[in-house]
Amino acid sequence: MTCGGRGVQALLHLPIGASLPATVMLADGVPLPDGPPVAAVVQLLRSAHRHDLGGTYCDHDAGYQHPEGGAYFDAGRLAVRWYEDEVGADTHQVLLGQARAIRSALTAATRPAHLRDQNGNRLTGYRIGRAAQAMAEATGILLGRNGSQRFQLA
Numbered sequence: 001m002t003c004g005g006r007g008v009q010a011l012l013h014l015p016i017g018a019s020l021p022a023t024v025m026l027a028d029g030v031p032l033p034d035g036p037p038v039a040a041v042v043q044l045l046r047s048a049h050r051h052d053l054g055g056t057y058c059d060h061d062a063g064y065q066h067p068e069g070g071a072y073f074d075a076g077r078l079a080v081r082w083y084e085d086e087v088g089a090d091t092h093q094v095l096l097g098q099a100r101a102i103r104s105a106l107t108a109a110t111r112p113a114h115l116r117d118q119n120g121n122r123l124t125g126y127r128i129g130r131a132a133q134a135m136a137e138a139t140g141i142l143l144g145r146n147g148s149q150r151f152q153l154a
């Protein structure tokens with residue numbers, strides 16, 4: 001995996017060990033894989049403190065008082081993309097298995113999040129990591145997703 005600025009985004013090429021596109025620059029000490037061509041790309045966006053609808057990163061000091069509802073902790077996102085008719089049936093099965101393994105690792109590192117939206121309605125299907133939950137409980141910061149959606153731990 002390679003991480004962009006602020007460690008916010010990581011990309012992983014599938015199948016695991018695939019050769020890299022020519023546009024990828026390797027960090028020092030990262031060996032060049034020489035497997036089959038890249039067939040899918042996994043994108044992991046890390047969760048982050050932000051403070052407006054546009055998703056600006058929040059770099060304020062811990063003591064800074066935002067306007068109410070200003071700061072929030074934005075959810076991370078995992079996305080995997082490939083096209084079955086481009087990669088063929090065998091590679092499709094490999095990619096399915098590897099994508100499931102990645103999802104399992106993310107699931108193992110998180111647990112179901114008990115959330116309420118701003119109308120007090122319970123939400124299901126969300127997950128949160130232990131450290132993020134502890135931080136949200138300690139600070140009361142709103143949790144966010146997709147720009148305008150805001151939640152609180154129930």
Ligand SMILES: [Zn+2]
Nearest residue numbers: 051058059060
């Ligand atoms: Zn801020």
